[in-house]
Amino acid sequence: MHNPNRIRILLAAALLAFVGSSQSNLRADPLSPRDPGAPWPSWELVDFQPKSTKHNQTYGLNEFRGRVTMVALLATWCPYCQRQVAKMEELKKDLEADRVQVNFLAVNVTSGEGDQHEFTSRCSFPLFQDTAEVNAFKQHRGRKDDYFIYNERGELTDYFPFLGDRASDLTSPEGYKNIKQALLKAPFKTKLAAETVIKLTIEGVQGRTYRVQFSEDLGPDKKWRTLKKITLLTDSAEIVDTTATPSRKRRFYRTEEIP
Numbered sequence: 340m341h342n343p344n345r346i347r348i349l350l351a352a353a354l355l356a357f358v359g360s361s362q363s364n365l366r367a368d369p370l371s372p373r374d375p376g377a378p379w380p381s382w383e384l385v386d387f388q389p390k391s392t393k394h395n396q397t398y399g400l401n402e403f404r405g406r407v408t409m410v411a412l413l414a415t416w417c418p419y420c421q422r423q424v425a426k427m428e429e430l431k432k433d434l435e436a437d438r439v440q441v442n443f444l445a446v447n448v449t450s451g452e453g454d455q456h457e458f459t460s461r462c463s464f465p466l467f468q469d470t471a472e473v474n475a476f477k478q479h480r481g482r483k484d485d486y487f488i489y490n491e492r493g494e495l496t497d498y499f500p501f502l503g504d505r506a507s508d509l510t511s512p513e514g515y516k517n518i519k520q521a522l523l524k525a526p527f528k529t530k531l532a533a534e535t536v537i538k539l540t541i542e543g544v545q546g547r548t549y550r551v552q553f554s555e556d557l558g559p560d561k562k563w564r565t566l567k568k569i570t571l572l573t574d575s576a577e578i579v580d581t582t583a584t585p586s587r588k589r590r591f592y593r594t595e596e597i598p
Contacts, residue, residue, distance in 0.1 A: 371480060372478065372479050372480045372481075372487075372495070373479075373480055373481070373487075373495070373498045373500075374495065375494075375495055375496060375497070375498075376494050376495060377494070377495045378493055378494060378495075379400045379408075379410070379487070379489050379493045379494075379495065380400065380475065380478035380479055381399060381400070381401070381478075382399050382400070382473050382474075382475040382478050383397050383398055383399040383473070384397065384398075384399070384446070384467040384468055384469060384470065384473055384475060385397050385467065385468050386398065386465050386466065386467055387447075387455050387459070387466050387467070387468050388458075388459055388462075388463070388464065388465050388466040389459055390459070390463045391463075391464075391465045391466075393465065400489075400493065401493070403442040403444070404491065404492070404493055404545070405491050405544060405545070405546055405547075406440055406441065406442050406491055407440075407441045407442065407488070407489065407490060407491060407496075407522060407525040407526055408441070408442040408443075408444070408488070408489045408493075409427070409441060409442065409443050409444070409486060409487070409488050409489075409518075409522060410444055410445075410446065410479070410486070410487040410488075410489070411423065411424075411427065411443075411444070411445040411446070411484075411485075411486050411487075412445075412446050412448070412475075412476055412479060412481045412482065412483055412484065412485045412486075412487075413445050413446070413447060413448070413451075413458075413483060413484065414447065414448040414450065414451045414483050415447050415448075415451035415452075415454035415455055415456075415457040415458050416450070416451050416453075416454045416457070417451075417483065417484075419484065419508075420458075420483070420484065421457050421458070421461060422509075422510050423484070423508075423509050423510070424445060424458050424461045424462050425461045425462065426509035426510055426515065427443050427445070427462060427464070427509060428443075428461065428462040428463060428464065429509075430443075430509065430515065430518065430519060430522075431443050431463075431464060433519070434519070434522065439522075439523065441522050442464075443462075443464040443465075444464055444465045444466070444467065445458065445462075445464070445465075445466050445467070446467045446468075446469050446475045446476065446479075447466060447467065447468050447469060448469055448476065448483060449468075449469050449470060449471055449474075451468075452468055455468070481500070482500070482501060483501065484501035484507075485498070485499065485500050485501055486498070486499040486507055486518065487499075488518075488521050488522060488525050489525070490525050490526060490527040491526065491527050491544040492527055492544055492545070492574050494527075496521070496524070496525040497521040497524075497525065499517070499518065499521070505517050527543070527544055529541065529542065529543045529544075529549065529594050529596065530542035530543075531551070531592055531593065531594050533590075533592055536579070537579060537580040537581075537583040537584070537590070538577055538578075538579050538580075539551060539577065539578050539579070539580060539592060540575060540576075540577050541569065541571065541575060541576050541577075541578070541594060542574065542575050543571050543574065543575070543576075543594070543596075544571065544574060545571050545572065545573050545574050546570070546571065547570070547571055547596060547597075548568060548569065548570040548571075548596070548597040549568070549569055549570075549571070549594045549595065549596055549597065550565055550567075550568050550594065550595045550596075550597055551565070551566045551567045551568075551569065551578065551592065551593075551594055552564060552565050552566060552592065552593050552594070552595065553566050553580065553583075553590045553591065553592050553593075554590070554591050554593075555588040555589065555590055555591075557591055563593065566578075566580055566582070566592075568597065580592075
C-alpha cells in the first residue's frame with residue numbers, strides 16, 4: 340500500500356529540482372573571451388613601446404575602440420614571437436598601403452619583462468607588459484602565440500589559437516594570408532531595422548556619423564533622399580520618420596557612413 344505522505348514528499352522534491360534546474364538554465368553562461376561576439380577584456384597595463392604616443396602610460400583596449408584591433412599574446416624571449424612581431428609590423432604597413440587602418444598591439448608575458456628590447460626594436464605599435472596581478476593572458480583565456488581580432492565596437496570577430504585548425508604563423512604565406520583576410524572581414528556591418536511605426540534602429544559604431552536615407556521607388560534610378568544625419572553617442576540609436584505617414588507610400592531605408 341502506498342504511503343500518501345511519502346508520495347507528497349517525492350513530488351515536492353521533484354518540483355524543487357525542476358525549479359532549480361529551470362532557474363539555472365535561465366542564468367546563461369556569459370560568452371567565453373574566445374567566442375565570436377565576446378567583448379574584449381578590460382585590463383590596463385603599461386605600454387613599454389618607446390615609439391608609442393602613450394609610452395610608459397597605463398591604459399587598456401578601450402583606447403583602441405573605433406578601429407579593428409588585433410591583440411597578440413606573445414613573449415619577448417621567444418624567437419618565434421620575435422619573428423611574429425616583425426611580421427605584424429609588415430602587415431600593418433601592408434594594410435596601410437591599401438588605406439586600411441588596423442590597430443596592432445602585443446601583450447608580453449610576465450616572464451618576458453627583462454627582454455622588452457627584443458620587441459621594441461622590431462615594431463612601432465603599442466606593447467603592453469602583463470603582470471601577475473592583472474594577468475591579461477588569463478582574461479583573454481589565451482596562451483602564448485594566440486591572436487584575437489576585434490571589430491570597432493570591441494567585439495571578438497576571430498580567434499587564432501596557436502597550432503589551431505588554421506595556420507596563423509605570420510612568417511608563412513598561408514598564415515599571413517589567413518590573418519590578413521580575418522582583419523579585412525572584421526569591420527562591423529551597420530544594421531538598420533524599421534518598425535511599423537516607422538521607428539528606425541541603427542546599429543553602428545559609437546562616434547561615427549551616418550546618413551539615413553529613404554526611397555519610395557526602388558526602380559532603376561532609386562531616388563534615395565536623406566532623412567537625417569546622425570552621430571551615434573552609443574553603438575545604437577533610434578529615430579522616428581515623422582514624414583512617412585503623410586506620404587502613404589511604402590518606404591525603403593538604408594544608411595551610409597559619412598567619412
